[in-house]
Every structure is written in C-alpha cells, then in structure tokens.
Amino acid sequence: MANRRARPNGLNVTIDGVEMSAVEGESVLDVARRAGAAIPTLCYLDGLSVHGGCRVCLVEVDGEHAPRLACSTPVTDEMEVRTATEAITEHRRIVVELLFAEGNHICAVCVSNGSCELQDLASEVGMDHVRFPYQYPDRAADASHPKYVFDPQRCILCTRCVRACAEIEGAHVWDVAARGADSYLVTELNLPWGEAPSCTWCGKCVTVCPTGALAFKGRAIGEMEHDTDLVGFLARARTEGEWEGRS
Amino acid sequence: MAKTIDLFQVADEELEARSRFTCRIKTCASTACLSAGAGPVRTALEQAVAAAHAGHDIEVVPTGCMGLCSKGPLVRAEPRGASPTLFEQVTAEGGRAIAETFTGQRSEPDVTVLDESIPFFTQQRRVVLKSAGKINPDRLEDYVAEGGYRAVLTALTEMTPQEVIEVIRDSGLRGRGGAGYPTATKLGLLADAQGETKYVVANGDEGDPGAYMDRTIMEDDPHRVLEGIILAAYATGASQAYIYVRAEYPSAIERLERAIRDARRHGLLGRNILDNSFRLDVAVRIGAGAFVCGEETALMASIEGKRGTPSIRPPYPTERGLWGAPTMINNVETLANLPEIIAGGADAFASVGTGSSKGTKVFALAGKLQHTGLIEVPMGITLRTIVYDIGGGIPNGRSFKAAQTGGPSGGCIPAAHLDTPVDYESLRALGSMMGSGGLIVMDDTVSMPEVAKFFMEFCMDESCGKCVPCRAGTVQLHELLGKICDGKATRADLQLLESLSWTVRDTSLCGLGQTAPNPVFSTLHYFRNEYLDLVAGGR
Ligand SMILES: Cc1cc2nc3c(=O)[nH]c(=O)nc-3n(C[C@H](O)[C@H](O)[C@H](O)COP(=O)(O)O)c2cc1C
Numbered sequence: 050m051a052n053r054r055a056r057p058n059g060l061n062v063t064i065d066g067v068e069m070s071a072v073e074g075e076s077v078l079d080v081a082r083r084a085g086a087a088i089p090t091l092c093y094l095d096g097l098s099v100h101g102g103c104r105v106c107l108v109e110v111d112g113e114h115a116p117r118l119a120c121s122t123p124v125t126d127e128m129e130v131r132t133a134t135e136a137i138t139e140h141r142r143i144v145v146e147l148l149f150a151e152g153n154h155i156c157a158v159c160v161s162n163g164s165c166e167l168q169d170l171a172s173e174v175g176m177d178h179v180r181f182p183y184q185y186p187d188r189a190a191d192a193s194h195p196k197y198v199f200d201p202q203r204c205i206l207c208t209r210c211v212r213a214c215a216e217i218e219g220a221h222v223w224d225v226a227a228r229g230a231d232s233y234l235v236t237e238l239n240l241p242w243g244e245a246p247s248c249t250w251c252g253k254c255v256t257v258c259p260t261g262a263l264a265f266k267g268r269a270i271g272e273m274e275h276d277t278d279l280v281g282f283l284a285r286a287r288t289e290g291e292w293e294g295r296s
Numbered sequence: 297m298a299k300t301i302d303l304f305q306v307a308d309e310e311l312e313a314r315s316r317f318t319c320r321i322k323t324c325a326s327t328a329c330l331s332a333g334a335g336p337v338r339t340a341l342e343q344a345v346a347a348a349h350a351g352h353d354i355e356v357v358p359t360g361c362m363g364l365c366s367k368g369p370l371v372r373a374e375p376r377g378a379s380p381t382l383f384e385q386v387t388a389e390g391g392r393a394i395a396e397t398f399t400g401q402r403s404e405p406d407v408t409v410l411d412e413s414i415p416f417f418t419q420q421r422r423v424v425l426k427s428a429g430k431i432n433p434d435r436l437e438d439y440v441a442e443g444g445y446r447a448v449l450t451a452l453t454e455m456t457p458q459e460v461i462e463v464i465r466d467s468g469l470r471g472r473g474g475a476g477y478p479t480a481t482k483l484g485l486l487a488d489a490q491g492e493t494k495y496v497v498a499n500g501d502e503g504d505p506g507a508y509m510d511r512t513i514m515e516d517d518p519h520r521v522l523e524g525i526i527l528a529a530y531a532t533g534a535s536q537a538y539i540y541v542r543a544e545y546p547s548a549i550e551r552l553e554r555a556i557r558d559a560r561r562h563g564l565l566g567r568n569i570l571d572n573s574f575r576l577d578v579a580v581r582i583g584a585g586a587f588v589c590g591e592e593t594a595l596m597a598s599i600e601g602k603r604g605t606p607s608i609r610p611p612y613p614t615e616r617g618l619w620g621a622p623t624m625i626n627n628v629e630t631l632a633n634l635p636e637i638i639a640g641g642a643d644a645f646a647s648v649g650t651g652s653s654k655g656t657k658v659f660a661l662a663g664k665l666q667h668t669g670l671i672e673v674p675m676g677i678t679l680r681t682i683v684y685d686i687g688g689g690i691p692n693g694r695s696f697k698a699a700q701t702g703g704p705s706g707g708c709i710p711a712a713h714l715d716t717p718v719d720y721e722s723l724r725a726l727g728s729m730m731g732s733g734g735l736i737v738m739d740d741t742v743s744m745p746e747v748a749k750f751f752m753e754f755c756m757d758e759s760c761g762k763c764v765p766c767r768a769g770t771v772q773l774h775e776l777l778g779k780i781c782d783g784k785a786t787r788a789d790l791q792l793l794e795s796l797s798w799t800v801r802d803t804s805l806c807g808l809g810q811t812a813p814n815p816v817f818s819t820l821h822y823f824r825n826e827y828l829d830l831v832a833g834g835r
Contacts, residue, residue, distance in 0.1 A: 099608065100762075101607070101608040101762075101763070101805055102762045102763045102764065102805065103763070103764055104763055104764055104765055104803045104804070104805070107802075107803055115801075115802050115810075116802055116803060118608065121608045123610075136802075139795070139799070140799045140802060140803050143765075143769075143795070143796060143799040144764050144765060144799070144803065147764055147765065147768035147769055147772065148764060148768065150768065150772065151764075151767075151768040151771070180792055181772045181775075181792075181796075182772075182775060184771065205764075206761065206767070224603075225603065225761070227761070228586070228758075228759065228760050228761050229756060229757065229758070229759035229760065229761045229767055229770075230756070230759070230761065230767055230768065230770075230771050231761070232760075232761030232767065
C-alpha cells in the first residue's frame, strides 16, 4: 500500500540513477512513481490487491538474475533499480504484442479508442506492428445487462474488474473460468450478466477496465472514458479516512 | 482412544509370523503391473494355494513396484532358506504354475525367470524405495517389521526438534521436487516462523509427463511418507499436515488414507504421538490434476479451495502460506528420505552421492531402452551407466541421441555428455535439470524440434492463464515450433522463437512459464542444425 510520507531515516533506493528515500513496505512502483519514472502498468491499480499477471511493470534490480515486478517487489535499502533498459523495453513490447495477438483488438471500432491503456502502452513501447500471428479467438459479447456491455474480444484478463467487484464492492460477481489461452471472464456462475443476481449495478468493474472490454451501454466509438482513480480513492477513504484528492 | 503401538513387539511378531511360511510369494500390485494384468495373476496364485490347502505354508503378498515395469507382471517367490526367484511377464496361468511349484504339485513352472544379477538391479541403490516391492503397503505391521516408525520414536524420545533439523542439515538432503533447495534450511524457516498453527504439505501432485516416482512411493510405501511427514512436523512445530495428490492417483489416495487411519489407530498420529506431548493430524487433499498445481503457491490455493493459480513470492509459504499461516511444502520423495536419515544417521546418508548432491534419486526411466521402469540410483552416477547398464542400451540396433531430464522444465542432453554425473549442478550446467525424476531416452530416429514442440504443447495446455507471457507466449512458441517442424519457417521465425523464449523465461510469473522455453533452449543449443535444416526448407 502506498505510503506517501517518506521519513528521512528510511531506506535509500536508486531509481534510474535518482536517489530516493523510501520507507519499509513501499513497493518499487510506489517509489519509482515518486521519482518520476514512467513504469507502465496494466493489471495494477491503486486501491486493488496486487495481481502480478500483466508483467509490463518489470524492472531490473541490481543483483537479481531475472527482472522483478515493480508492483509487488518491496523496496530494500540500497536497492538499485533500472526501469527502462533495452532488455526491459523489449520484454514489454513482446508482452504487448502477445496481448494484441491473443485478443481481437481493433482500435478503429472500439468504444475506448483514444482512452485505452493498452493502446497507450502500445505506442509507449513503440509497437508499430505485431510480429506474432493473430489468434482471432471466437468470443461472444454479453449485452444482457441493462446498463453495461462486456466484450471479451477486448479483454486482457487483467482481473481489475474481478478485484474491484470482490474487494471494493464486495459483490464478487466476476471471476475467471477455464485455463491458459482458454481463460475467460464469467459473471456469477457463468450466467449472463443481466441475470446475475449478485450484481449491484455499481459499475465499478466498468470504471476500472483498462480497455474497451467493459463499457457503458450506448457509447459510440471512442466515447468510453474510464474513471480508474475511483477505486483508489474509495480504498483510501475507507482505510485511511482520507476524502481528499477528488473533485 | 488410540492404543499406542509397541514397535518392537509388533516387529517381532510380524517377523515370527513370516518365518512360519515355507514360501512367501510376492506379486506386484502396483499400477504398471496391474495394467499389464497383475490382478488375475494374484487371484490365480491365491486360488492355487487355497486349492492345495497350503495357506499355512505359503503366503501370497501383494506388494508395490519391483522396478522393472517393462517386464511386468512380476512375481517373486521367496522360499524359506533358499534363494528367491523373480518371474517376469507372468500370466494367470503362470501364476498358478508358480504356486503349484511351491505346493509341491509340479517341479518347475513354465515361466521366464528374470535374473536379478543384471545391472538393472545391481546398479541401483534403494533408500526411498527400500521397502517398495517387498512389503504389503496396506499393512502397517509390514512397515514396522522393516524398522518403520523407529525414526519417529527416536526423534520424539531422544531428540529436540532442533537436533532433528541438524541431522538433516548434516545429511545434505536437498529437495527432490525439482529445484534442489536444501531441506534443512526450509525446515529451519518453518521452525522459526511464528504462528499458532503451522502446516506441512507433502507435494504429490507429480504432473510431469511420464513421471511416476512419487505415485510409486505413495502407493508402495505410504507409511514411509507418513513417517517423513511426522518427522518434518516434529522438527518444525507443525500440527497439521496435508498430502496433496492428484485425482488420477486413486490407489495412492486409497493407500495413504488407509495408512493414515492405521497410524492414528496405533497412536502414531493424533494427540500424544507414541505417548509424547507431540500432536499431528494428516489429511489427504485431492487435486484435479493440473500440472501448475504442483507449484507451491498454486497448490496452496487449490488446498484452500480456490482456483489453482500461482501467486507472487514473496511472501514465501513459510512466512504466509495456507490460510495465511506458516507453511512448508516438500516433495513426497524428499519427505520419504527423512526416516532413513534419522534412523541411519546423517553420515550414512551423506556417504552416497557427490559433494553437493547427497543420497539417491528415483527416476522414472522411459523411452528407447531395453529396460524401462522405476529406478533409484546414487547421485553422481553417470548418464551412461543409467542408459547402457541399468537401461540395457538402445534396442533395435539404433543409437542413443539424447536423454531428456526435468520434464517440460528440463532439457535434452546429447551423447557427448553421457559421462556427466547426475547431480543438481552438473545437469543444470548442461541446460537441463534434475527435475522431479522423469528420464526419457531418445534414439536417433527422433526429431529434436518435434521434442521441443511436444513439451511446449504440454506447457501451453497446462498454463493457468494468469500471466500474459505464459498464457499467450506458449501459444505463439508452440505455433512457431509447429511452423518450423512443418518446414514452413524462415530464419526470422527462428529468431523470433529465440527472443520470445527469452521473454517467456524472464517475465513469467511462476516456474511453469519461466522454464517452459528450456526444451527449446537446450535443443537449439545441442541440435541447432536440425532447426537450420528445417528452416532452410522454408522460404
Ligand atoms: C509448474 C510447476 C510444477 C511443479 N510440480 C511439482 C510437483 O508435481 N511435485 C513437487 O514436489 N514439486 C513440484 N514443483 C515444485 C514445487 O513448487 C516446490 O518447489 C517443491 O514441492 C518443493 O519441494 P522440495 O523442496 O522437497 O523439492 C513444481 C513447480 C512448478 C513451477
């Protein structure tokens, strides 16, 4: 959990050559963001538990033989972190290419075109084309809910919706079914979303979705904007009684 | 209320009872022999003995695996005061003939005898499998007669938990589940962990293709596994243990459950074990057979009733494991080594093996060999000895091409390295690994890119889907390998195969993805020409 009051007698951490002080319990990502390093994230979202599935926040840590996840690795004293080496950038690019090849991501017809974290990330890592064959999975959309639509073609299985629903709303409507490349999101025990009795219509799943997989009904191409700060705000309001930071 | 067993008395009575028989006929009731028809053989033996009214003189004992599975069903006749005879490929007819020979109704059975002085048997060294194939796994008394549960008695009455850990440290035992982590270090971590309840988990998931070491240990000598668990729990202060077994192992589950019941009835589990203040409960937990559920964090999720997906470490299980409590996960074979270490001493155990790899390792020897089956060999034995002596060499006039160790996480070792000693470091230096004990030998008819593709398909199917590089990367690696095998790939595809392999290795969440590219790396390293030949056929 982010702790933004770093004490001077805390830990010394170097991020891309910038010396930072940090306190025990902070993650590499917490400190790197304070240092102004642009570590990309997809499954991570402030306010939700750490998932560690998307792998795009990987960084190099001195003395470690393999990259470490910025979101889940706690800082230690004298830690030296590099957030954008050539190898890291290439790994991130491949991971983004894999995501594009795995789903059916066609920005030109997507509700989230222009406000999509996957799209932003693709341009950030310089993905001009995808080197892997597209898998064109056959996935049907679920438009049974009166207010929202779920289009699994655009789902990257980051599980933000699963966690927001279970952890913040307490409803646990969403979950992952099947395994491997066949994994998909289900509502309830595989009921159509519109028939899911536990759904409270709160829409938190929609607000946290990084892509156009979850959207408000009736939005046209490029009209869907997500409010990804909401769950972080709610979590802080709850645990720390802090109500500032949102207008 | 359990009545505490007197181990020495039971052992004496059991040995005395055995000595009353003029002949004991052991018939393998392990999975491999059962599928080769051992069930009817046992029935025939028993019926023939009954028909001759020889039940007082001849005992038919169903046992676990005798090792040379490719020659099953196996039957071993042990006449009192004479040398035993091992029979191979026994039929029901043959079983009757064997029984009738020892009831004196005929002179020689017409069944092929298997010479036990062949290297397959003599080059082995049995520690974990000491009693497997010799005792009836369903009888606690059989295990006790072999000296079973004495290590628990010694530990509980003469040693502190710390002393138990020290002996294990001195033995040099390392984990047999794949990574070779020092067992005493893990025990120490759990012993030092603070917590009301601590858990020990025996990992019997065993998902590697072709591997059946742990199944055999659990099926053939379940009490040895239990004794190992009791020792580990005593050393660490754990009060609850689980044995995680896949549903595909029904007879392992059945025998373990029976063993647990019997042990509890005899005061070896539950409260006040062997009248000491130590208590421990053990329960079997059944998995649905996902390979990834052998990974320790996924395994714990599965035990908790959740989706079997791995989670990020740290925290390590010894810090936060099952239901948040300190937990230690050990492989079944690792635990099955503990009784011998405590009973026989650290020095005796460490006298076998190499500098950093002590003791023995069980392998499921498979592939193109004269003799395949389950073997236990001293660490440091060369691959050549395993292949040519124990395995009897390559059949059909073909030659050796590669040995695959470590399953889908391992690699292929070519002929040039046949003299490599089998130990953790040497295998890793060759780009393979000890793994849990799968050992597949391939002859010169095998295409190595096909082998890589086979293992990649396995990893792709077994990926849990949680992290992107493993979920989507194995799909693409499999597709690239397919393209290569079909002769449709270009040099660029080969390059892409390599760079994607690095990414999947370096960025996957758990060991499944991190090691999935290993078969690609090792076949590319040793057999690059085969890839180049196939690629040259492409555009
Ligand atoms: C994908 C995967 C599958 C695994 N399967 C097994 C298994 O079937 N049995 C096992 O003992 N360890 C397995 N492991 C290793 C366990 O995570 C763990 O390291 C081991 O059980 C520890 O026991 P040890 O210290 O006695 O070796 C697996 C690891 C991975 C990454």
